[in-house]
Amino acid sequence: MIITVTLNAAIDKSLSVPNFRLGRRHRTVEQTTLAGGKGVNVARTLKTLGQPVIATGFAGGATGTRIVEQLTSESILNDFVRIREESRTNTAVHDPTNGQQTEINERGPRVTASEVDLFRDKLLYLARGAAMVVFAGSLPPGVDPDLYAELIRELRRLDVVTIVDTDGEPLRHAVRAEPTVVSPNVLEAEELVGHEFNDDEDRTIAVREMRQLGAREAIMTVADGCFAYVEEAGEPALMRVRIEPREPVAAVGAGDAFLAGLRGGAVRRPVGLRLPRLRCRVRRGVHPASRCGTHRPAQGRAARPRGRRRPSRARGRGLVARQGDEAATGCPSGRRPVCLCPPGVPVSPCWPRGSR
Numbered sequence: 001m002i003i004t005v006t007l008n009a010a011i012d013k014s015l016s017v018p019n020f021r022l023g024r025r026h027r028t029v030e031q032t033t034l035a036g037g038k039g040v041n042v043a044r045t046l047k048t049l050g051q052p053v054i055a056t057g058f059a060g061g062a063t064g065t066r067i068v069e070q071l072t073s074e075s076i077l078n079d080f081v082r083i084r085e086e087s088r089t090n091t092a093v094h095d096p097t098n099g100q101q102t103e104i105n106e107r108g109p110r111v112t113a114s115e116v117d118l119f120r121d122k123l124l125y126l127a128r129g130a131a132m133v134v135f136a137g138s139l140p141p142g143v144d145p146d147l148y149a150e151l152i153r154e155l156r157r158l159d160v161v162t163i164v165d166t167d168g169e170p171l172r173h174a175v176r177a178e179p180t181v182v183s184p185n186v187l188e189a190e191e192l193v194g195h196e197f198n199d200d201e202d203r204t205i206a207v208r209e210m211r212q213l214g215a216r217e218a219i220m221t222v223a224d225g226c227f228a229y230v231e232e233a234g235e236p237a238l239m240r241v242r243i244e245p246r247e248p249v250a251a252v253g254a255g256d257a258f259l260a261g262l263r264g265g266a267v268r269r270p271v272g273l274r275l276p277r278l279r280c281r282v283r284r285g286v287h288p289a290s291r292c293g294t295h296r297p298a299q300g301r302a303a304r305p306r307g308r309r310r311p312s313r314a315r316g317r318g319l320v321a322r323q324g325d326e327a328a329t330g331c332p333s334g335r336r337p338v339c340l341c342p343p344g345v346p347v348s349p350c351w352p353r354g355s356r
């Protein structure tokens with residue numbers, strides 16, 4: 001189970017306004033409203049990918065009720081703390097003539113100390129059945145900027161993976177609490193490390209710096225993918241992942257969907273939080289026998305003699321290929337891989353021993 005935390009949930013209003021100009025009156029040609037906030041968007045994508053997920057956070061007033069009802073109508077499990085003040089509405093204006101988007105986010109409701117206490121209790125209770133908690137988005141007024149950091153420390157004690165995507169002071173505190181992954185966008189990352197990035201070298205240095213600040217892994221999203229410093233079989237690995245450009249459906253929440261896809265793939269794998277090797281420029285190549293050319297099994301596990309394997313959570317859940325699964329793995333050499341591909345990706349072919 002993955003839990004997503006959205007302390008400043010919103011109704012996202014997206015307006016399509018051709019030839020949008022400041023200081024003028026416009027009429028929309030299209031408009032949509034959707035329950036949002038970064039954690040809610042992550043939950044929606046995880047649900048679409050078939051991952052068990054619960055969305056939590058604060059929801060207040062009629063807008064809060066609307067957020068909860070909309071999530072429920074989308075069959076997204078949710079358990080929000082109801083607060084006295086009204087949840088916010090965020091507005092994005094999209095101009096189809098030039099593709100530009102202008103976003104205006106409200107600050108959100110004032111949350112009281114007792115409402116924060118209720119949330120803390122709820123999260124720590126839910127986390128007992130969770131593999132991962134994703135903290136995403138801004139904090140509403142009244143919430144201590146240290147809250148994410150405090151919860152990350154608590155969750156580390158429960159052995160729960162923590163992912164943080166926020167900005168400003170909450171991000172600075174959170175990264176020092178040693179989360180498993182920190183995942184800001186470029187602007188948020190520049191603010192965190194304290195300098196601007198002019199080229200890819202600066203961006204690569206930045207993900208390394210974020211790791212030095214405390215995060216075990218750092219992933220910085222950019223327009224065409226991400227820069228990442230992650231653990232590969234226990235070793236740190238720097239990666240530049242490029243994603244093929246696609247026709248955008250909506251610009252709001254693209255980074256949240258990216259994070260959900262990446263983490264949804266990682267949660268089922270027993271060790272580390274590996275990036276799928278899709279279109280990665282990595283230090284080591286992909287084995288030529290690879291049918292899909294993108295995946296390989298966990299190193300060491302396939303080579304360990306039978307009977308001496310450490311039990312893994314994923315294997316216990318029957319999520320990885322085992323001895324005798326030739327038909328499933330399509331392994332040409334007869335060696336059985338332990339496939340750690342992300343869900344939804346065909347089972348990886350064999351990665352012979354010692355070929356790395």
Ligand SMILES: O=P(O)(O)OC[C@@]1(O)O[C@H](CO)[C@@H](O)[C@@H]1O
Pocket residue numbers: 008010012036037038041090103105136137138139252253254255256
């Ligand atoms: O004000 P925050 O919490 O930083 O961001 C909120 C927000 O802009 O982020 C999402 C897109 O990433 C939207 O659903 C939402 O309105």
